[in-house]
Amino acid sequence: MDQTKIILPESEMPQAWYNIQPDLPAPLAPPLNPGTGQPIGPEDLAPIFPMELIKQEVSMEPWIEIPDDVLRIYKLWRPSPLFRAHRLEEYLGTPARIYYKNESFSPAGSHKPNTAVAQAYYNKQEGVTRIATETGAGQWGSALSLAGALFDLDITVYMVRCSYEQKPYRRMLMEVWGGECFSSPTDKTNAGRAALAKDPDTPGSLGIAISEAVEDAATHDGTKYALGSVLNHVMLHQTINGLETKKQLDLVGEKADVLVGCVGGGSNYAGLFFPFVKDKLDGQDIDIIACEPTACPTLTRAPYRYDFGDTAQLTPLLKMYTLGHSFVPPPIHAGGLRYHGMAPLICLLVSQGVVEPRAFQQPDIFEAAITWARTEGALPAPETAHAIKAGIDEALKCKETGEEKCIVIAYSGHGHFDLAAYDAYLSGEIEDYQLPQEEIDRALAELPEIAEPS
Amino acid sequence: MDQTKIILPESEMPQAWYNIQPDLPAPLAPPLNPGTGQPIGPEDLAPIFPMELIKQEVSMEPWIEIPDDVLRIYKLWRPSPLFRAHRLEEYLGTPARIYYKNESFSPAGSHKPNTAVAQAYYNKQEGVTRIATETGAGQWGSALSLAGALFDLDITVYMVRCSYEQKPYRRMLMEVWGGECFSSPTDKTNAGRAALAKDPDTPGSLGIAISEAVEDAATHDGTKYALGSVLNHVMLHQTINGLETKKQLDLVGEKADVLVGCVGGGSNYAGLFFPFVKDKLDGQDIDIIACEPTACPTLTRAPYRYDFGDTAQLTPLLKMYTLGHSFVPPPIHAGGLRYHGMAPLICLLVSQGVVEPRAFQQPDIFEAAITWARTEGALPAPETAHAIKAGIDEALKCKETGEEKCIVIAYSGHGHFDLAAYDAYLSGEIEDYQLPQEEIDRALAELPEIAEPS
Numbered sequence: 001m002d003q004t005k006i007i008l009p010e011s012e013m014p015q016a017w018y019n020i021q022p023d024l025p026a027p028l029a030p031p032l033n034p035g036t037g038q039p040i041g042p043e044d045l046a047p048i049f050p051m052e053l054i055k056q057e058v059s060m061e062p063w064i065e066i067p068d069d070v071l072r073i074y075k076l077w078r079p080s081p082l083f084r085a086h087r088l089e090e091y092l093g094t095p096a097r098i099y100y101k102n103e104s105f106s107p108a109g110s111h112k113p114n115t116a117v118a119q120a121y122y123n124k125q126e127g128v129t130r131i132a133t134e135t136g137a138g139q140w141g142s143a144l145s146l147a148g149a150l151f152d153l154d155i156t157v158y159m160v161r162c163s164y165e166q167k168p169y170r171r172m173l174m175e176v177w178g179g180e181c182f183s184s185p186t187d188k189t190n191a192g193r194a195a196l197a198k199d200p201d202t203p204g205s206l207g208i209a210i211s212e213a214v215e216d217a218a219t220h221d222g223t224k225y226a227l228g229s230v231l232n233h234v235m236l237h238q239t240i241n242g243l244e245t246k247k248q249l250d251l252v253g254e255k256a257d258v259l260v261g262c263v264g265g266g267s268n269y270a271g272l273f274f275p276f277v278k279d280k281l282d283g284q285d286i287d288i289i290a291c292e293p294t295a296c297p298t299l300t301r302a303p304y305r306y307d308f309g310d311t312a313q314l315t316p317l318l319k320m321y322t323l324g325h326s327f328v329p330p331p332i333h334a335g336g337l338r339y340h341g342m343a344p345l346i347c348l349l350v351s352q353g354v355v356e357p358r359a360f361q362q363p364d365i366f367e368a369a370i371t372w373a374r375t376e377g378a379l380p381a382p383e384t385a386h387a388i389k390a391g392i393d394e395a396l397k398c399k400e401t402g403e404e405k406c407i408v409i410a411y412s413g414h415g416h417f418d419l420a421a422y423d424a425y426l427s428g429e430i431e432d433y434q435l436p437q438e439e440i441d442r443a444l445a446e447l448p449e450i451a452e453p454s
Numbered sequence: 455m456d457q458t459k460i461i462l463p464e465s466e467m468p469q470a471w472y473n474i475q476p477d478l479p480a481p482l483a484p485p486l487n488p489g490t491g492q493p494i495g496p497e498d499l500a501p502i503f504p505m506e507l508i509k510q511e512v513s514m515e516p517w518i519e520i521p522d523d524v525l526r527i528y529k530l531w532r533p534s535p536l537f538r539a540h541r542l543e544e545y546l547g548t549p550a551r552i553y554y555k556n557e558s559f560s561p562a563g564s565h566k567p568n569t570a571v572a573q574a575y576y577n578k579q580e581g582v583t584r585i586a587t588e589t590g591a592g593q594w595g596s597a598l599s600l601a602g603a604l605f606d607l608d609i610t611v612y613m614v615r616c617s618y619e620q621k622p623y624r625r626m627l628m629e630v631w632g633g634e635c636f637s638s639p640t641d642k643t644n645a646g647r648a649a650l651a652k653d654p655d656t657p658g659s660l661g662i663a664i665s666e667a668v669e670d671a672a673t674h675d676g677t678k679y680a681l682g683s684v685l686n687h688v689m690l691h692q693t694i695n696g697l698e699t700k701k702q703l704d705l706v707g708e709k710a711d712v713l714v715g716c717v718g719g720g721s722n723y724a725g726l727f728f729p730f731v732k733d734k735l736d737g738q739d740i741d742i743i744a745c746e747p748t749a750c751p752t753l754t755r756a757p758y759r760y761d762f763g764d765t766a767q768l769t770p771l772l773k774m775y776t777l778g779h780s781f782v783p784p785p786i787h788a789g790g791l792r793y794h795g796m797a798p799l800i801c802l803l804v805s806q807g808v809v810e811p812r813a814f815q816q817p818d819i820f821e822a823a824i825t826w827a828r829t830e831g832a833l834p835a836p837e838t839a840h841a842i843k844a845g846i847d848e849a850l851k852c853k854e855t856g857e858e859k860c861i862v863i864a865y866s867g868h869g870h871f872d873l874a875a876y877d878a879y880l881s882g883e884i885e886d887y888q889l890p891q892e893e894i895d896r897a898l899a900e901l902p903e904i905a906e907p908s
Binding site: 003004005007009010072073075076077083086087105106107109146149150168169172173175176177178370373374375376377378379414416417419420422423426 | 457458459461463464526527529530531537540541559560561563600603604622623626627629630631632824827828829830831832833868870871873874876877880
């Protein structure tokens with residue numbers, strides 16, 4: 001049997017992030033000020049973000065140097081290994097070669113620290129002492145708490161209520177790293193109080209939690225806000241993942257034919273696939289498949305238009321596929337994929353046909369995850385299981401056609417804190433779910449009419 | 455900053471386990487048949503173990519080849535990385551260089567799969583279809599369930615009740631891999647029923663759980679028993695860890711001055727330090743420190759004598775430091791260290807002064823674990839935190855003396871399923887505990903008088 005882990009030495013770790021903005025196939029629609037309908041400037045974002053991140057948000061430089069202090073911390077888990085899934089291939093009987101880029105070995109168990117560490121660094125550099133944020137499944141909140149511990153920053157996390165209750169270990173993990181974690185909606189913010197008044201039993205949503213964290217940052221001195229996905233600078237920091245993957249594929253003489261990854265806000269998968277987009281635009285034949293849950297079908301069923309990033313309409317308007325900022329997805333176990341919108345950069349690439357979206361049912365992704373655990377050994381996060389399901393589907397297609405494709409799965413995180421979800425699946429408690437069209441229509445009806453700037 | 459991870463390529467992975475038996479500084483007292491008082495032969499063990507493992511148990515060959523099928527599975531996480539703990543060193547301000555051999559990246563999260571995979575392989579080779587075992591904190595039960603999935607064997611696990619209740623995620627993990635897990639004592643075995651009759655509220659113990667698993671294996675066709683620690687062949691399989699560590703230290707021009715590890719049955723630490731024992735016996739100056747909880751102080755407070763490995767007196771008699779087979783340790787969070795005895799090979803080395811035992815209080819090991827998480831990032835198992843505490847103590851001694859020692863910590867597993875324990879610690883619910891001498895005396899008074907064979 002060939003090599004199982006393709007390891008890049010620390011000395012070969014990329015020293016700069018890749019900025020996709022100069023290479024986009026069409027111009028990116030700018031974020032708009034909801035009051036004026038005009039593109040926002042740096043001054044609009046300054047109250048909640050440090051200036052260096054605002055610059056990165058709009059930069060047209062193709063490469064942005066990674067600070068030494070960030071590289072040193074990256075070495076705690078980077079370069080991350082690229083695995084060959086030999087045992088899954090044998091189990092499926094596929095002629096495809098399946099690889100997975102394993103981000104689960106970071107201290108927080110996912111790709112999230114790639115940007116958490118960078119954001120904490122830039123905040124620290126600019127004198128910030130406390131960061132407020134939101135978290136869905138808890139991956140981001142724990143990653144930022146870790147980064148806070150490493151850079152001596154106070155961290156406050158608003159955690160979506162249904163995940164807070166499903167995943168108590170994530171809250172405890174944040175506290176081990178010194179973070180403070182609240183179940184959102186809270187009664188600590190106007191946004192939280194409004195959500196509770198509307199529905200005291202709400203399972204919460206990322207939209208509401210974002211509103212709470214932004215309000216917290218805007219109303220406390222020395223406090224800034226951090227977002228774990230969606231924004232351009234977050235995608236940027238994640239690209240170290242795809243840059244490493246390209247080097248690792250080169251080491252074994254491979255070229256990717258198919259990339260699969262899960263998308264909630266989009267950052268883990270953007271991190272993997274952005275460095276491959278130019279190759280595709282230059283004519284290389286690569287399928288780039290973005291996987292989402294049927295319960296929150298942003299890319300597969302929502303329109304591409306301007307909307308707020310949060311429920312309380314505090315953020316700038318972003319052009320994206322959106323189910324509507326007031327949409328509250330059902331409390332599925334892949335909490336990290338419960339977001340009404342999607343990173344504008346990914347949405348642009350979907351709208352241009354560069355990225356193909358697919359939606360999956362919960363029982364199917366858990367079945368794929370169990371197959372994975374019993375062949376490859378490791379236990380994936382339910383979010384990651386969406387990518388695994390797509391990878392297995394593609395490998396089985398190769399079995400039918402005889403094609404020897406090279407498939408790369410974005411293995412975004414482990415499921416060690418998601419075992420209650422596996423328990424529910426094995427007990428037969430997880431069923432298919434089709435989101436009623438009326439729910440989408442109702443949320444979309446609440447959207448303001450936005451004239452796109454010419 | 456220098457390299458953080460010292461990585462051994464898969465091509466450099468050791469191809470044979472190291473058997474310490476020919477290199478021992480004194481003869482190992484043989485296991486005895488409790489009925490006759492005579493050393494047992496292979497025929498005594500054949501009902502519960504496959505023959506190849508029985509041979510390994512008594513082998514005097516210095517090297518035992520690792521089967522190809524085992525090596526292939528090892529590659530899912532081996533060679534495991536040796537880390538330099540730069541950030542902890544800086545935090546402590548020590549001139550010592552601290553390394554840790556990280557076994558937490560195996561699919562089960564600890565060193566246990568090193569032997570689980572080997573044992574499953576040999577059982578499968580000899581036609582066994584089902585394996586019964588016990589587990590303390592759940593590390594071993596999940597590792598064997600993983601191995602069962604990879605070799606298509608049915609696995610039944612008797613899990614010590616207090617851990618079963620403290621760590622439900624470990625049970626779920628076993629089930630994801632297809633294992634079956636019961637809270638021990640059960641009403642399914644004579645041993646379990648006897649323990650429940652004696653005390654219906656018992657927190658359980660490894661001794662009771664071993665009795666149940668051995669009885670299960672002895673009374674079911676096609677079923678064998680597997681032990682995750684204590685026995686010679688288990689220590690043997692773990693030595694790949696220390697063999698890799700020596701190669702990795704060579705890569706950076708280091709020689710270990712101090713080794714620290716935690717011991718329950720002893721296998722994780724034996725795996726790390728056995729390959730260094732000959733160097734020490736040949737005159738190299740290495741401190742080998744074995745860490746245990748003050749709540750189960752086998753090496754630091756118990757006598758060295760023959761005793762049963764289990765509560766129901768089903769196993770052969772083993773010469774070891776023992777608190778008495780009827781001893782039930784308090785339900786501390788480091789469940790993997792709650793064993794009344796200790797691997798005979800380690801006990802011999804302690805009795806010969808080769809290994810130095812130390813005991814630690816729970817609040818101290820959790821304090822060390824929090825320091826670790828906030829500097830090195832990763833979350834250690836409470837068992838592993840004993841090793842970390844000793845490593846920090848040794849590094850602080852170096853700070854006083856100015857010695858630039860090379861300290862290697864056996865980082866045996868992650869604490870992702872132990873967050874309830876961290877939560878209890880951070881809430882101030884974990885206190886110092888000193889085991890009353892009467893409890894030890896009472897259990898020791900129940901031991902039979904055994905005449906040692908001459």
